[in-house]
Amino acid sequence: MFKVPDHQVAGHRASQGVLGPLIDDSGRFYKPLQSDERGSKEMVFYTGFSSNKEIPNHIRKFFPVYYGTQLIEASDGSGLLPHLVLEDIVSSHTNPSIMDVKIGARTWYPQASEDYITKCVLKDRATTSLSLGFRISGLQVYGSEQSGYWKPNKKRVQGFTADDVRLILRKFVSSNPSDDFGTEPDRAFAAAVYGGSTGILAQLLTLKAWFEDQTFYHFYSCSVLILYEKEPILNGKRPCATVKLVDFAHVLDGQGVIDHNFLGGLCSLIKxxxxxxxNLPDISPKNSEKD
Amino acid sequence: MFKVPDHQVAGHRASQGVLGPLIDDSGRFYKPLQSDERGSKEMVFYTGFSSNKEIPNHIRKFFPVYYGTQLIEASDGSGLLPHLVLEDIVSSHTNPSIMDVKIGARTWYPQASEDYITKCVLKDRATTSLSLGFRISGLQVYGSEQSGYWKPNKKRVQGFTADDVRLILRKFVSSNPSDDFGTEPDRAFAAAVYGGSTGILAQLLTLKAWFEDQTFYHFYSCSVLILYEKEPILNGKRPCATVKLVDFAHVLDGQGVIDHNFLGGLCSLIKxxxxxxxNLPDISPKNSEKD
Incomplete structure (x- = not known):
C-alpha cells in the first residue's frame, strides 16, 4: 500500500534502514514525525494553519492540504511511527520537472540552540543562501521517455554557486538541460512555465504580496517547490506550472512582524x-504565453 | 567657518579630541574620511554613484548630493584631514524631528574580517536588527520652543526592544513624545508625516520598488533618515517630510543580485x-492628509 515517492528531489529518501516519506495510491504523502522537536513543530504548524481563518484561499492553495496524523509502518523498518498525512503534491503529475528552492538568507532563528545556529550559519555561507537569499536544494528536469530525467546529484547541488543557480534556473525550463555546461540552455519552455498570468512568476508575486503583509508566521528553512509538466506545452496547452510551500519544521510565531528574511529571498528569486x-531569444516558442 | 552639526542623532559627535562631522553656513556637510578602509569605501561609493547614469532622478533624490573631497581642519584638533563634502540634509530645516533607522537584519557581509562579523552579529542580535530587519540608531522629536527636543540618550536607544520600536515610531509623530511610557502617544502628526501622497510611507514605497529591481549595490549598515518639521503642520501646511539614505561605508557591488537584506528590512519598516x-484614532487631525 505504501511506497517510496518517485519524484523526491531533496531531503532523506526512504529505504531499508533510512527513515523517509512515503506515499499511497490515493494521493496522500506520509511524512514521518521526527522524534525531536522538529516533528512536533511541523505538526503544530499544520494544525494551526489549517484552522487559521485569516489565511485567504488564494494563499492557502500554496500549502499542501493537511489530513492529520496516522500511525503507519516506518520506512526504515523500525515499526509503527506517527506520520503527518499530507496532500501528495506530485501524484497528479506524470513526468514532473521539479525544483526545491529553500528560501531565506538565514535558515536559523535566535531561539535555536547555538550548535544548530553554528551548523546553519556555516551552510548558509557555504551555499548561495547568504548571497542570493535562497539556495536550490534539489531538482529534476524531465527530458523524454528515452532520456528520462536530468537530476544532478546531491553533492553537485550543494556546490551550486550564484552563477550555477542562474544557469540552473534556465536549464529547468530548457529542452536541453543535461547538456554540458558549455552549451547555452535553450529556454524553450521559459515563457510557458515562468511567464503568463498563471505561470510561476505570477504565483510567486501573489505569494510576495502576502508576505509583505502577513505577520502570523516566520518560515525558516522552508522551501518553495516549483513543478511543471512538459507534455502539455508540446501540445500547445498550459503546463500546469505549480508553486507550493513545503517543510514547516522551523516555523515560528511572527509576533506582529513580517517575515523579512523569507520575503527578501523570495524577491531575489523573483528577480x-x-x-x-x-532576456528570452526571439526564436523561443511563446504560443502558450497567451493564456 | 566650520561648526558641529546641531541635529546629529547617531554616530560620533565632533568635539575637542573627538573626530566627527562638521557643517558650514552654505549647507554643506563635511564627513571625515576615516583612515581605515571605511573612509575610502564611502568615497568610492559616492564617486561611482554620482556618475552612475542608471540611477533614475526620483531615486537619486534620496541620496545626499556629493561635492567631492576637501582637506579641512579635523574636529579633534589633529590637523588637516580629507573630508567628504556632502549636502547637509538638515540645514534647510528649522526644528527638525529626525530618526535614524539602520536597515537590514544583517549589518555584516561575508568578505569582512571575522572579528568585524562577530562584533556585528552580536549587535544585530542584541538590538532589533535580527528580529525586525532594522534598528533605530537615534532620534530627536521637536516639542516646542520651551520644551525643545525630546532625545533619548544613546544607551536607551541601544536597548530598544521590538515593543519600544513600535512605541517610538508612534512617539515620533506625536505631540506628547516625552511623556512617560505609560501615556499613549497621541499620533497627532501621523497622517501628515507618514501618510499622504508625499509622506514618509509613499517615499519608502518608492525606494522599495527600486530595491526590488536594482542589483548595483548592496547597502550594509546603511541608514534611512526620516525628517519632518512640525511648524508647517500646525499651520495646515505640508510638513516637508523627507526620507534620505545615509552612511555608505559598507556598500558592496551587487553582482547582479538584489539587496534582499536591505529590501526585507525596508518592507518590515513599511509594515x-x-x-x-x-490604526489612527478618529480624533487625530487629518487635514494635511488631503494634499
Missing part, C-alpha cells in the same frame, strides 16, 4: 526569474 | 508605519 523572461 | 496609519 532571477524575471530576468530570464526579460 | 510598521502602515499599521500606525491604519
Amino acid at each position: 532571477f526569474i524575471s530576468e530570464i523572461l526579460n | 510598521f508605519i502602515s499599521e500606525i496609519l491604519n
